[in-house]
Amino acid sequence: MNILVVEDFKELANEVIDYLSKNGYVCKWANSCSKALEEINSNDFDVLLLDLGLPDGSGFDVLKMVRKTQSKMAVIIITARGELDDRINGLQLGADDYLTKPFALTELGARLYAIIRRIHGFTVNDLNIHGFNLQLQDYKVSYNKIPINLTKKEFDIFQYLALNKNRVITRLQLTEHIWGDILEVNSDSNFIDVHVRNLRKKLDKHTSLEWFETVRNVGYRINV
Amino acid sequence: MNILVVEDFKELANEVIDYLSKNGYVCKWANSCSKALEEINSNDFDVLLLDLGLPDGSGFDVLKMVRKTQSKMAVIIITARGELDDRINGLQLGADDYLTKPFALTELGARLYAIIRRIHGFTVNDLNIHGFNLQLQDYKVSYNKIPINLTKKEFDIFQYLALNKNRVITRLQLTEHIWGDILEVNSDSNFIDVHVRNLRKKLDKHTSLEWFETVRNVGYRINV
DNA sequence: CTTCGACGACGAGAATATTCATAAATAGAT
DNA sequence: ATCTATTTATGAATATTCTCGTCGTCGAAG
Incomplete structure (x- = not known):
């Protein structure tokens, strides 16, 4: 939105x-x-x-x-x-x-x-992208009606990248948006990478992920 | 404050x-x-x-x-x-x-x-209560200089109860304050109780905790 | 084309958070 | 005092998050 x-x-x-x-x-x-x-x-x-x-x-x-x-x-x-x-x-x-x-x-x-x-209309809380359906209100994802079990952080990352499709999202933006208070988080850590990796691993089972880009030196982007 | x-x-x-x-x-x-x-x-x-x-x-x-x-x-x-x-x-x-x-x-x-x-003065970020010293800025706690290893949630709960000493804090207040968006959290769960229990277990090693009350049907309170 | 350095991918494991089942404690009713 | 229903405490299992070390890949410089 x-x-x-x-x-x-x-x-x-x-x-x-x-x-x-x-x-x-x-x-x-x-x-x-x-x-x-x-x-x-x-x-x-x-x-x-x-x-x-x-x-x-x-x-x-x-x-x-x-x-x-x-x-x-x-x-x-x-x-x-x-x-x-x-x-x-x-x-x-x-x-x-x-x-x-x-x-x-x-x-x-x-x-x-x-x-x-x-x-x-009444259902704005769904996000559809590349065959995946995200129900934002209750943290559920599916691909062709097949439910996919994402953790909350994985869901948050997927949702944020999908909402910002076609834009590169930096790790800092993800941190600020998903973790909130940036000071609590150790910045020289690769935890974002790990969550992205785990997210990709789960999505990858269902379809090719060439639209889920890594933008070197910047961040990640979902193209549509 | x-x-x-x-x-x-x-x-x-x-x-x-x-x-x-x-x-x-x-x-x-x-x-x-x-x-x-x-x-x-x-x-x-x-x-x-x-x-x-x-x-x-x-x-x-x-x-x-x-x-x-x-x-x-x-x-x-x-x-x-x-x-x-x-x-x-x-x-x-x-x-x-x-x-x-x-x-x-x-x-x-x-x-x-x-x-x-x-x-x-410059250091307002320390909280001292019943012999415990909480360094709010870097999530460290000690009792008589002996460091105590609390997890983030345990620290958050301790800090919030200490900041609100002598007032009963409900589970809902803790949830709203520490977890933020209340909708994400399953309300008929006892996770707060579990964190409180683990917190108490760690503090209990150092001193008696009779000031750390459970207020039945309401929540928890730290008396000073 | 090769080398080097930086960055990201990956696997594994440690730390933390949450759920669950059950036991203990409490207050009210009998 | 005993019973009962409800709330809280507890231990243990499970799930999630985060850390760490290593490997691979990309791109720039030579």
Whole structure:
């Protein structure tokens, strides 16, 4: 699930992106209208998180543009209290929801979940890639209905690489995302490699894995 | 390290408390001036996180009262942008720092860390309880200089109970705090009990553990 | 084309975490 | 005081995670 976060206040953006990433969303950041439009034109996002007060104009301009072209993208408007006046009340401009600052991250999470479910139907929690089916909610994987027994770490790695398909994911990114607090983990260790190895060994039984690349000096990538 | 969070906006308070708890702070919440003063009079806090716009008055009244009596308590003021006018600029009223909403939780964490270090000197990362010394930063425990080999989970449990000494901590609290996402964990399991048991077995070798109570139907508590 | 060094793959084993079955302890009811 | 139901403690088995040593492979330099 890809999300574009349009917000000029960097700390807030970081906080939001960090939270969403940890919940399995793949995020990009834009800090202005122009950057946002640029991103939207070059990538496919499922959700747009849109702050209204941007340095080079109102987020509404972005929203209008989006609604002209990409109708399936969900838009959540973020606004300071009071900034949302009557004129635009009722979400007539085509936003799916809105949040007033300051908001709790869990609140954002709940809105997102609801919207995604509304748009994509009830089962968004499945991830299908190269014949494998990942049920994100209960950590189950199968290939052609044949269940595969992955450990939690193996599942986490598979899920994260799959969510970020076609992008190289570094070992550091995996560590930060899956293990969280980076300080607890010994960095000059090959535990990621070992988990990847074990994951591959299990997947390999079912099909060829040439799409599961090792990118030397960088990390791992799942191509689709 | 005990913190009182004075903030009437419940979602924000929850978010902050959740974050701080996960970083080893022990938090209480007050949503009004009167509740805050009540808490301050009955408990000892190291830091006061104080929102200014409260339903029954300004947080400044709380601050003034605090400065009359409890001079060693650190105070961080939380305020909406613009709410902090010139009259009170420069922290003349005795606050140690302030943050404007919206703020990033990591920013709050950094300020807290700095303030606590300023007040308590450089080494706040040791916890001493009943003869045991916990070095929080590198997961080491010792009793009379004799090192004790605890696993990470055992250390986490010991630390959390010690930080919350004299309070009963439920299994759910331990699960949420140490394992994080509660959904991943099978709740009808006794894994907490097992970790507690193993922890006790290791501590027990060095001294009597009558202060490490099991509170039937509730959880565990370390008395001091 | 060969050599060298760095990086990743791999196997095996140690350490840790979790599950499970059963025993002991506790509190309430009889 | 005894019984009973529920909660916690315990030992042991199982599963998972992480560490370590070694080997293979890739790519750059000669």
